[in-house]
Amino acid sequence: MKVLKFGGTSVASSGVIKQVREISANSKAERIAVVVSALGGVTDLLLDTMHTASRQDASFRKALKGIEDRHLEVVRELLPTKAQSGILSKVKSELNVLETLLEGAYYIGEVTPRLSDKVVSYGELLSAFIISEYFKVSGLDAVFKDSRELLITDQTHGKAAVDFKETDKRIIHYFEEESAKVVILPGFIASSEDGNVTTLGRGGSDYTASIIAAALKVDELQIWTDVSGMFTANPKIVKQAKPIAHISYEEAMELSHFGAKVLYPPTVQPVLAKGLPISIKNTFDPDAAGTLITRKSPEEGRTVRGISYIPGISLLSLEGPGMIGIPGISKRFFEVLSLANISVVLITQASSEHSICIGIADEDASKAIKEIDKAFAFERSQGKIKPVAHEKDLAIIALVGDQMKNHQGLSGRMFSTLGKNNVNIRAIAQGASERNISAVIRKEDVKKALNTLHETFFEENVKQLNLYVLGCGNVGSKLLEQLRKQRKYLKEHLRLNIRVLGISNSRRMYFDEQGISLQNWQDLLAGGEKANAGEFFKTIQKINARNSILVDNTASEKVAESYPRYLRESISVVTCNKIACSSAYENYRQLKELAKQFRAPFLFETNVGAGLPIIDTLKHLVASGDEVLEIKAVLSGSLNFVFDHFDEHTTFHDVVKQAQEQGYTEPDPKIDLSGIDVMRKILILARESGFKLELSDIENRSFLPEEALKTKDNNQFFAALQKHEAEFQQLVRDAKAKKCKLKFVASLKEGKASVGLEHIPQGHDFYSLAGSDNIVLFYTKRYPKQPLIIKGAGAGADVTASGIFADIIRIGTY
Incomplete structure (x- = not known):
């Protein structure tokens, strides 16, 4: 038996639901349980509609009508006309109950956690019901089962704790009695012992599938999503990212914790103890291999299995002389955060005990600062502890891999790679298991950091250089032509991938973050914006590409004077312009020092003998x-x-x-x-x-x-x-x-x-x-x-x- 879970993007429309049906029908397992999320985007719509109603804004009715139309449209597109009547009536009946709940929020002017769980549960309930009816009509031996009758939790609304003993008993009993080949269940929802609707929190549909898989000890849990498995990095940010064929539970949890959204970390927990495999598959490309998650990944292969990140991080630092040698400071610090229900995603502490630094979500920062300052008000008044220091708009990047602990120098390579590209590290954390190395950086540097690290650890030493070319006259045009002709040779023989991201002459400038075509760069430049030295530099800063090089083919004194600001951004400078190196000696010396300090080469071979070395x-x-x-x-x-x-x-x-x-x-x-x-x-x-x-x-x-x-x-x-x-x-x-x-x-x-x-x-x-x-x-x-x-x-x-x-x-x- 297998459990197949389909997320919101996999059931976003009637066309995709048809694909879900084909995947389910073609499953080689004798029986399958199909766990589905709400139609794509519906959960957010339900939450927005509920909060609109609680503000006593009558426009919630219009939003509800949109939700109703969405579901009725899917029914009409999936089912033949003669089979629609009873199903449409059932959907409308459920939506009428939903409307009553929203009216209640409207009249009392508030939303309770209990009401919220009831409202959002309708997304999964309606989705699973419609899909089950479609499966039946299309010829599958299918049945709908309400997960609220199987999954029993405590009374914590929003993120309920599962009573596994009772839940497992109910799941096993139901599947022993039920003979249908396909059982469709709504994910995310459960019920408390007293019969109230509860939900399992973010990623709850994955969790539902995992709970059922663990209870039944199935052959495999399949998570169907919109990407072909877990990738070495986020493919939307790192174009060269590759799917990971095989990974361990622990590696998967680490990557999921650090932002790999294809898998919700608690999903792994129920199947982990029983050693059940998880397969991440792509609904839109079902033949793709995907990612297999098991107790152990193959020993061969890379030490670093993936690179991930968490955006929206704030760093809070508590420090002061009154912390040194005083027992209980850390306990009080973390107890304050726990009582405020604030999750800590990164911790680092100086060995001197003079400071503690934590990473939390940006949205929790104000609340955390207020609570911490209140808890340590006495120590602050005595000057023993300083007010909490706060840095926002940060992100955490992490290298993940089970075998990292057996290889020396990975941290050095990671930090050296980031340093060469002017990625400033605000904090570092590494667990004793050495399964991940985490660093906090500016959010503006995430794209550059991920691409640079991926290049270092996954791309077989192919190095990408990103050029910004000033001056496109005789020399500049010849250079661009040479780059075009030698592109293939450089990649094959020198492992260099050279892209030109920006070009400028005295009149126009043009940029393309994906790389400028060197076949028709003249036309692109002619259609570019008006040249401006300041804006040229600002655009390079904004693009923030790794391994950036300014190429100056001009004889401009103004351009030569701009070299220091490029070098300070770790942007290398290559120039045939002799003005900078023949200017005042102090300026020449400063340029050489900046190149060393920011590890940005400053090269000017052509200043003396053109192409001669x-x-x-x-x-x-x-x-x-x-x-x-x-x-x-x-x-x-x-x-x-x-x-x-x-x-x-x-x-x-x-x-x-x-x-x-x-x-x-x-x-x-x-x-x-x-x-x-x-x-x-x-x-x-x-x-x-x-x-x-x-x-x-x-x-x-x-x-x-x-x-x-x-x-x-x-x-x-x-x-x-x-x-x-x-x-x-x-x-x-x-x-x-x-x-x-x-x-x-x-x-x-x-x-x-x-x-x-x-x-x-x-x-x-x-x-x-x-x-x-x-x-x-x-x-x-x-x-x-x-x-x-x-x-x-x-x-x-x-x-x-x-x-x-x-x-x-x-x-x-x-």
């Missing part, structure tokens, strides 16, 4: 204990392009124009030609080498005429270049006379840096440097005579985008 190589040299003695470098791909193409057969103006058009220079080419860009680059290398330098400390031997340096826009700048063409031609002639080439060289030696145009003779490492290539020579204690050389393309949108891409991957493997 210059900074990364330098970092490894320093980290391994090497010491930089000297750096000689050609760091401007644009300047190298210009002087590689400029000769007596060309004009300086035309070559610079060509470099600009091919994307080798900044939008304002004066930044490159003035030497300021190279100054920033050598400054960054000096700082990464350990030298405390400012931009003003770098000597700049500029080759540009003063007039060109003072221009205010590109038109004036190019006009100045044309005017001074003779001076540029002279530079070429001087170099040719010495059989040298012109290169704009950056140097760092003994803590002093300079940049300027130099004559490079044949045989020098710089002499053959062509096009837009860069080259860096690192002279260190390990490479004192023959330098470590890095050489390659140092400008262009493609290689710069690839450098940014590489930094993103570094964070992904961090």
Whole structure:
């Protein structure tokens, strides 16, 4: 024999009830007991209607009419016309009694617990009666049985305690006498010894099914709901959550306690002692495997079986010097809460006995504070105990698994994962059984925390990175295209799932929490909202995604100034914008410190050599204990392009124009030609080498005429270049006379840096440097005579985008 329980969503409409009938008819058990809830949403409607009536609001009659119509409609949709008459009469008769009860609440202007139980019982009674009649008419050997005749409780209304001795006796006797193959029973309701209606509390229909299953020692208790079993996490929040095939009673109870709503925790109790299996099944997908709950789950498999949470939590803390070494403080504290009927869901106490911290439901917080402060009024007046401290809008997250106690380091992984994503933990609790590890966090962080933990413990090391891209011009568009093309490779080979959640240019910005399509991002951005730096940051905060990275492809000083607030939110920063790292040394140092403090990488490889691994190589040299003695470098791909193409057969103006058009220079080419860009680059290398330098400390031997340096826009700048063409031609002639080439060289030696145009003779490492290539020579204690050389393309949108891409991957493997 089996017991099948169908919840409200499983009997919400006539269409779903037909599915319930098919599931019941196809059961392989010789006999089944079918326990049903009220039609979906009806219990809440009954409660609302009752309270409306108690406020002497005549609109309760309209609400009651809606409840009546709902049930009559289901009857008419399920049953053939010739079979409807008697059933409709019975339903209307029951609803007339319900109306009388509601009229009573209306006239006396209040609701008693006893009346409340009577009113809400009609949801299950009507549902079970209608379903039983439908089963009969559709050809099943079925019968209706009123659970109030079987389940006997005390007289506590709202959450009655079951008299199991009498209840078991009645259940066994009834099923021995009843021969029908299918018995339909209303869940949730029972009766007291004196015959009054009682209810079993939240999740009472599950409890009813469990009580019957335990009394009859059935082969299996099946809980049919709207999901395919218990999941590794809430699938509505964690899209990658998976059903758990097999789990133990204790694990199921822990997950249910921490918010897995497919199972009500007391449900497990009656079947637990008798070792009866529970199966969680999906009414809407009956062929899905679901979750099997037994005394022991399989030994193999993951140590963490699920991740769950409880929302709407408040933390209350009682502390003070008067608590230390005083017996009975804890007893008084919890006794106050017990007498106030307040449930405590989490407890933690300092070993010094200086404080006790508890987690309770938000709605109980005000009442609890009032009662606790009253109970400890004397100690407060003496300054021995402080007023209760209250933190609200929190949630509890928990890792659950029977085998967790046998594996070291789970707590460390949990808290490290949360810390990397700026999820602040307010309190921690772990039972001696080590079956769960619980932490209290802000409710705003729940989604990020659950997804991050699920990624860590269940997703086979596939790490999701969430990008917010500022700047979608040459470099930004190339980066997005590279991300699109490499998406599959990254997932298969590097276990990285990279999504772009936000993009912005100087005019528009666009967000999508599920990930922006990189096929048509241009169209999406064009239709986005007006760009606003402040709103861009606020939206990222609101989305609050795990492993978030700001990618700055701009040359904006304003954007560079915003990096600290991103890092403080544990949002990593990847940038090709040189302004931040070449600004005041104190700002550079602060950014590096913030990155360490909030465990948010701040990477800027492309600041110096586009896609070349210059900074990364330098970092490894320093980290391994090497010491930089000297750096000689050609760091401007644009300047190298210009002087590689400029000769007596060309004009300086035309070559610079060509470099600009091919994307080798900044939008304002004066930044490159003035030497300021190279100054920033050598400054960054000096700082990464350990030298405390400012931009003003770098000597700049500029080759540009003063007039060109003072221009205010590109038109004036190019006009100045044309005017001074003779001076540029002279530079070429001087170099040719010495059989040298012109290169704009950056140097760092003994803590002093300079940049300027130099004559490079044949045989020098710089002499053959062509096009837009860069080259860096690192002279260190390990490479004192023959330098470590890095050489390659140092400008262009493609290689710069690839450098940014590489930094993103570094964070992904961090």
